[in-house]
Amino acid sequence: MRVAMKESATKFGVKMLVVIEFAFDVGDDEWKRFHSLVTRMGRGSKIIIVSRLQRLARFGSVKPIFLSAMSYDELRYLFKALSFGSEDPTEHPQLVQIADEFAKRFHGTEGSLVATNAYADVLRRNLDVKFWRCILDKGMRMVKRNLAIYGMHPNTLMYHGHPVDITDFALHPLSMTPYSASFSVKKESPSVTFGDLITDPSVRPKGDFTLIVWESRIPPHKSFPKSVTSCAQVAHQGSVMPGRKRQGVPI
Structure with missing residues (x-):
């Protein structure tokens, strides 16, 4: 979950604008506690929810806006x-x-x-x-x-939080996994951009590292970091998506 907050002072107290990006669902009780905290900060405070999960629309007080996929x-x-x-x-x-x-x-x-x-x-x-x-x-x-x-497209695997084999990018067995709320980015971990890795595989750090898939050039410059682990073939064992059949693929 990402939270951005902006406040302004009024004669009714501090008015807050809170923008929340949800990567996964949250319980109704947790949401009620958070919502109560924000609304007590000042009259006119607003919360904007951004998410790919349509079921989170239940928390809204106005009709949700759905963005369709591009043609x-x-x-x-x-x-x-x-x-x-x-x-x-x-x-x-x-x-x-x-x-x-x-x-x-x-x-x-x-x-x-x-x-x-x-x-x-x-x-x-x-x-x-x-x-x-x-x-x-x-x-x-x-x-x-x-x-x-895995029997699935890499983008679909990433969307479901499943490891993706990126051996072909680095010419070395590597497995890429999305960071989650329970597994945050390690600041001391070496990092490499996707552009640098795919154009020059020799920049790959030894051991685990963070791969910056893309970083927006528009403020606040949101980035998309992924956790990369060596020995992707080991990670594949026991991690096949349900109902999918593993096939051998040469490096």
């Missing part, structure tokens, strides 16, 4: 705008074709917006056809590996 054309346009930056895509027809292939891979998968930004940040560094194809190939191999092992 393919919208995602394709966004990815091109992010990947080319100030460059004119029409001057790079081969890169446009590769960008379209990326958009096809992202569309319809959970977590596609983060993946869109993460890959676009990497591609924008080098408008070279071979470079873009190399990044696309690594991403496709990573998807195929996880489909073969």
Whole structure:
């Protein structure tokens, strides 16, 4: 859970605006205690809830606003705008074709917006056809590996808090897991950005580390850190999603 608060003084006391981002559900009793605390701070205090969990709409006092997934054309346009930056895509027809292939891979998968930004940040560094194809190939191999092992797309695995094999990014057996409320980011843990790892696997720290998948360039610069552990193949044993059959995949 992430909480952002802003306060202002009025003649009725301190008025609060609290924005809460929920990554998982909470109990009704816990919510009532928190809600009571905020509303006692001052008349006119408001709470805004942001979450991908529709069941949390039960806590709202107004009609919830649901954001629908982007269409393919919208995602394709966004990815091109992010990947080319100030460059004119029409001057790079081969890169446009590769960008379209990326958009096809992202569309319809959970977590596609983060993946869109993460890959676009990497591609924008080098408008070279071979470079873009190399990044696309690594991403496709990573998807195929996880489909073969878990039977699910990596974005879906991450959404459910399940480990993802990223061996193809680092050329070394690695398992990536989302941080949770019970497993917070360790400040002393070495960290590497997704862009640095996928373009130069030699930057991989020895042992466990934090992978910054993407960090927003807009304040407050929200980041998406993941926990990365070596020996991904060991982690796979006993961690297959229910109803899925494990298949062998060579490194």
